[in-house]
Amino acid sequence: MRAVEFQAYGGPEVLQLVQSAVPKPGPGQVTIDAAWAGVNFADVKARAEGYRVTSLPYRPGLEVSGRIRAVGEGVEGLQVGQEVAALVDGGGYAEVVLAEAAAAFALPDGLDLRTAATVPTVLPTAHALIHEVGRLRSGESVLVHGAAGGIGTAAGQLARAAGAGAVYGVVSTDAKAGYALDHGYDEVFRADTFAEDVRRATGGRGVDLVLDPVGGDTLRRGLDALAVFGRLVSFGNAGGGEPWRVGQPELYAQGRSIGGFSVLALARTAPDAVRALTERALRAVAEGVVSLPVTAEFPLSEAAGAHRLMGGRTSTGKLLLRVTG
Known part of the structure; x- marks a missing residue:
């Protein structure tokens, strides 16, 4: 079978199309004839700097759709x-993918394989950020960093469906701003001024919920954008800064709180919780509550092109690899 791997860290050019033996499932596992594979920023970080890589060669890919x-x-x-x-x-970047059966989900009626490939990492994450961890209530306001990305696109829609009073986003370009505004956001701000912009937009009150995949200084400034009793949920460190530390002085005075989420970490420690999350996310997509536009797709052999697009920070929505066809 064909697969995409890298044997050294570096730019997109280190991704190589290889021939590999077809895996066989062990106890509690399945193999999947993949139709589509999702491309995530975690894949780019794995290739560039070894994020979550245990040994080389390494095959990226966190989500697939196909047939057992x-x-x-x-x-x-x-x-x-x-x-x-x-x-x-x-x-996941392979024609046949080995998966734990507990992390493979039968598709509900009406959900096609291409759409299904956008779900396994993005939609459960967005759902948890808005509901299970963020605990957004009707009428509350939310600020989402990376509003034009896959998780940001889904989170904005889920916040709106949950009855958010205002949905604000943070983006890096005018093109991304337009995309976010077309996908449910009320206003969008830039990274260097978002805390001040939030205060302006809310009459000085701040927002009830901040969703932050950036970390570092962005997270610290996000605390300043919170209202009294506001919550911040960290779900990444895309900025590459030092791990954040927040203590009593930042939280006690206004009753603020911080949570965290990683769907991959939760899958290792509480697979039943991820299963419930994913099933809720699949239903939300099948019922039209949320949709994640596929803005670019590449054949498996051109995975490097997908990485160049995502690594250039110009992509919006969801990127997919077409494994078959």
Whole structure:
């Protein structure tokens, strides 16, 4: 089978199309004939700096959709030929993908394989940020960094569906601003002035919820954008800064709180919780509550092109690799 791997860290050019043996499922596992694979910023970080890479060569890819090829011992509820989406901890850039059965999800009626490939990392994350961790209530306001990205696109829609009083975004370019405004955001701000812009937009009150994948100084300034009793949820460190530390002085005075979320980390420690999250996310997509536009797709052999687009920080929505066809 064909797969995409890298044997050294570097630019998109280190991604290589290789021939590899077809994996076989062990107990509690399935193999999937992949139709589509999602491209995520975590894949770019893995290739560039070894993020979450345990050894080389390494095969990126955290999410796929396709049909069950084979099932391992003890697997129940999944059958050969069944259409699924799956969350995998690497290995998704391949024609046949090995997945834990607990992280493979049968598609609800009306959800096609191409759309399903956008779900496994982005939609459960966005759902958790708005609901389970962020606990957004009707009438509250939310500020989302990376508003034009995959998670940002979904989070804005989910916030609106949850009855948010105002949905604000942070973007880096005019093109991304236009995209975010077309996908549910009321106003969008730039990274260097967002805290001041939030205060202006809210009459000095601040927002009830901030969703931050950047970390570092952006996270610290996000605290300044919170209202009394506001919550900030960290879900990444895309800025590459030092790990953030927040203590009593920043939180006690106005009753603020900080939470965190990683769908991959949760999948390792609480797979049942991720399963419930993903099933809710799949239903939300199938019912039209939220949609994640695929703004670019590449054949598997051109994975480097997808990485160049995402690494250039100009992409919006969701990027996919077309594995078959």
